[in-house]
Amino acid sequence: MNFWGFKISETRSINYDANERGMAERMEQEAPSSKLCIGCGGCTAGCTAGALTEFNIRRLQMLAKRGEEREARERLGRCMLCGKCLLVCPRGVETRKMILSMMNYIKNNPK
Numbered sequence: 001m002n003f004w005g006f007k008i009s010e011t012r013s014i015n016y017d018a019n020e021r022g023m024a025e026r027m028e029q030e031a032p033s034s035k036l037c038i039g040c041g042g043c044t045a046g047c048t049a050g051a052l053t054e055f056n057i058r059r060l061q062m063l064a065k066r067g068e069e070r071e072a073r074e075r076l077g078r079c080m081l082c083g084k085c086l087l088v089c090p091r092g093v094e095t096r097k098m099i100l101s102m103m104n105y106i107k108n109n110p111k
């Protein structure tokens with residue numbers, strides 16, 4: 001339905017029970033500090049890959065935590081593992097370790 005050129009977005013719901021938890025569990029295990037994230041976006045603002053592509057590390061970890069693995073898999077390969085995000089995080093989240101744990105998960109669980 002259109003209203004003066006605008007349209008209402010489709011309602012989007014996330015079914016946590018139906019989503020895959022494997023990647024999130026691996027991340028929690030290998031990088032427990034990922035639980036400390038407050039979603040401030042500092043990592044995203046300074047991200048090297050984010051400056052060159054549409055990569056967004058904050059979104060990536062949100063997708064993984066929600067169990068939206070397919071989308072997380074598609075985006076993960078853009079990270080250059082430079083570690084810059086690690087330096088700016090105010091919560092001491094081991095972002096690089098977090099990303100590596102996701103990469104390891106994908107390696108062991110190819111789709």
Ligand code: SF4
Binds near residue numbers: 042
């Ligand atoms: S900088 Fe740290 S706390 Fe902020 S969104 Fe990134 S990982 Fe989370």
Ligand code: SF4
Binds near residue numbers: 048079083096
């Ligand atoms: S390690 Fe990856 S997510 Fe972190 S700043 Fe570098 S490219 Fe961005």
